[in-house]
Amino acid sequence: MNNVLITGCSTGFGRETARYFLDRGWTVVATMRDPAASTLPVSDKLRVLPLDVTDSSSIAEAVSKAGPIDVLVNNAGIGWLNAVEGTPVETVREIFETNLFGTIAMMQAVLPGMRERRSGVIVNVSSSTIYKPLPLLSVYRASKAAMTALTESAAAELAEFGIRARVVVPGRAPATSFGTTAQAWIARRGWFPEAYEAFAQRTLAALQSGDPGNVTTAHDVADAIYRAATDPGIPMVLPAGADAIAWSKGE
Known part of the structure; x- marks a missing residue:
């Protein structure tokens, strides 16, 4: 088993995961919307393919070109920071189209081949927000919680065919980058409903005030994904990073 397809590889966790598998001798199909951004x-063990997980024809073409897939890593996702009241319904649909429906579509595309071979692993990347009801992340959290629940039930279905499904749960990214992005969002006129702006400022300040060393790195996530892909004894839901591990214990 040494062929892995990873979605969302242009930056962050996906890019680091692709490197991690390559360093261990795997053949990697790294996918992203714009391969020119890679x-x-x-x-010679890397192929970079275009893939939009919300487009069925794009999925079919990428999976066809990838050949037999031993491991699928569903990493592509959309982040979101706003109150429920400030999130347009069309934006909610867009987030779920990528974070949940895109995951389902990718699973459906690779499962027939895995079933035929009676082997394979699917690793879906969730978020540590499933452990804590953090404000301003309600829609994003809902999409990741749904994906986690989906994977847990699918794992019971797929075990019949020798296929494993696991969830990796990254903690929060370094506070500096998150804070910079979040502050930029707040500065954009009309991003948050006016009534929530003061609350958003307090919430983001609290999120950034934690231990700057107690965050999740891309390496933490890549290592957890690799272990989920290669170790049958890994728990169904695997936290990645010190903060995610602490949150999973209710700390």
């Missing part, structure tokens, strides 16, 4: 190292 900064992955050139390797």
Whole structure:
């Protein structure tokens, strides 16, 4: 088992995961909406393919070109920071189209081949927000919680065919980058409903005031994904990063 397809590889967790598998001798199909944006190292074991997980024809083409897939890593996702009241319903649909429906579509695309071979692993990347009801992340959290529940039930269905399904739960990214992005969002006129702006400022200040060393790195996530893909004894839901591990214990 040494062929892995990873979605959302242009930056962050996906890019680091692709490198992690490459360093361990795997053949990697790294996918992203715009392959021209790839900064992955050139390797004869790497293929970079275009893929939009919300487009069925794009999924079919990428999976066809990838060939037999031993491991699927569903990493592509959309983040979101706003109150429920300030999130247009069309934006909610867009988030769920990528974070949940895109995951389902990718699973459906690779499962027939895995079933035929009676082997394979699917690793879906969730979020530590499933452990804590953090404000301003309600819609994003809902999409990741739904994806987590989906994976847990699918795992019981797929075990019949020798296929494993697991969830990796990254903690929060470094506070500096998150804070910079969030403050930029708040500064955009009309981003938050006016009534929520003061609350948003307090909430973001609290999120940024934690231990700057107690955050999740891309390496933490890549390592957890690799273990989920290769170790049958890994728990169904695997937290990645010190903060995610603490949150999973209710700390």
